[in-house]
Amino acid sequence: MLPLRAFLPPAAALLFLVAGCREPKVTAYRAPKDVPSTVPPGGGTAMTAPGGGGMTAPVPVAGGEELAWTAPSDWEAKPASAMRKATYAIHGDNGTEAELSVTAFPGTVGGELANLNRWRGQLQLAPLPLPDGEAAAGVTHLDQAGLKLTLADFSSLPPALLQRMLGVIVPVGDNTWFFKLSGPAALLDQKKEAFLAFVKTIRPGAAPVAPTVSVIPPATMPMASTGVPTAQGKDLTWTAPGDWSAKPASAMRKATFGVPGDNGAEAELSITAFPGDVGGVLANLNRWRGQVQLPPLADDSSTPDVTRFEQVGLKFILADFTGAPSASPQRILGAIVPVGDATWFFKLSGPTVVIEKQKTAFLTFLKTVKAP
């Protein structure tokens, strides 16, 4: 008979054998519903300072000369941040989303090649082997509106997540601007044309007013926001020209007219009234300037675009703002009229050509505006 201890070593060996075999098992359980994660700072992409290697150190943002652009209307402008000049969300099918970030930093930020390679690094691509200026796959150069643009188009390689990036680097004065569109490759395939059209609108000038900076625009507020009180009290009266078509009034508007131009083009006159001074004349003028992508005014007395006149006891502040040049330039011809405790707004907005044609008719129309 073998001693008991003779069985111990085989038992120990068996223990080790068992270690090698672990059977996977199906599990079933009840779990609370997933709560979508809050968006990290930077809206889903790491907020990376150029050359900063993924750090979130405070980075000086460029001041000085600005760029302007015109984004397609279906791109959703997101609130600007301290780091960003602008952010747009671009939506695709099935809830997919890409993001365009606009940033500007002082200096060359390490140079063009370093920045292109930083973008390549974000897609886990190898750095470009070529020095600045030489042709590289996915990089093109473009001269436009006195600016030198560098366009990059990089796609991640398998097995990295399938991402694509379309980027533009623009040196402006002492600063460098970066326009970076990144997102799922399938979505960027569809949006490349729109992005290239957008790139063509990049020009020197003031950046469009970011949503966080603009005053609440009463005249353009969506109708869902019916919480805004409209002015009570006696209404003004007016007589509109016969070729302006009256449109149905709404809760927010005192009146709306379609103002025709040539070839079916149309501008719109909206007449609104709100209690109080609605932030003051300057804030409202700057709100209108923002709508045609003009920089805000420091004061409203030193510009020829703003004039004042008085008639039958009413004070009119007349503004004529022509938007920056673009594919479809816009113009606003507006009058602000304080009446008692309320402020009235007459805003004619639309394509520049229509406003030009109707300017005299609008000024004549304003002469018909009377207090009751």
Added chain:
Amino acid sequence: MASLFKIFASLRLTVVLLALSIVLVFVATLAQTQLGVWGVHQQYFHTFIVWKNIKGVSVPVFPGGYLVGGLLFVNLVTAHLQRFKLTWRKLGIHLAHAGVILLLLGELLSGLWQQEFQLKFNEGDTKNYAENSRDFELALIDTTSPGYNEVVAIPAALLEKGQPLPLTNSQGQALPFTVIPRAYYPNADIRGPAQQPPGELPGSRLATTGLGPQLSVTPLPFTYSDDELNLPVASVELMGKDHSFGTWLVSAYFYLAPKAFSPQTFTDDAGHSWQLDLRPVRDYEPFSLTLIKASHDIYPGSDIPKNFSSRVRLTSADGREDSEKLIYMNAPLRYNGMTFYQQQMDTPDYKSVLQVVRNPSWKLPYISCLMVAGGLLWQFGLSLVTFISRRKSSAAA
């Protein structure tokens, strides 16, 4: 049997095994440059045999960590049993050997029990589960109830086997369909319609419904690299009693890039809503962590990290624990048998990533080292005392 006992107890076997383990550690250390830590663990240590792929054929080339370690363990135990004599003089040797046995046993238990996960969150997020970024599961989620999800999770290994899987939920009720795995790729790239080079697997061959038919699949080699992720893809058919709910293409990529893909859902005959996710294996905890603040300090004027830290709120399901904790480099949070280390900061999708390790045997290496040290101290101390007393007696003589 007695001769076998003698072989296992022999000192020669110990020397051979120690030599083999030196070679194994050396080769594995060299291989680490290509395979990474996890790959070396899997291919050299957590295996009985090290296999080498020579011209497409797997050939055994060396004993693996389990075999060498296991034999060493058996050798030590056998030798100990054979020569065991309880005397004060030998107590140190016994203690040191018991320490080494415990060390080997600890490694075995770590291999068996240790689990590693990641907990990823942004400020304000609360999570009561961690995810294993190496292992994946197909989660069939009944989202009908407004208050909770009824989840059935199938490990990827079972999808790989390809056997039909009749399933029951947590209440013991049979699911209205059987899962039939049709294909499984441990790592594969998913491409959109505009990016399909010739030679890829069109999704229409792998799926009849959902996202699959518009996509294509390129199988890729399995990666062991520390900085690469395997993204498995599977094709599964959900077969009801008298009809199919379709063949679906599921990819971990869908889950990890939720902004790029909408979830794949369908409704069964009883009106229950289902969602399919191929996702990292989840480990639900009886407590939750909320990320209050993640701090990433750098030395002024440089990019050199000075400190990563996450301030979290720990709330247990039973209400006994509700407190704030600070996790930073070298100061992990230990709670409920788990250790939370600060692993990453400011990843593209998450502000803070914690590495979560559950290892019930984490204390064993410390205990065994103390035992070995104690045993050696005892043994050498005893020799020293004997030596001094002998010198004293010879001097007296």
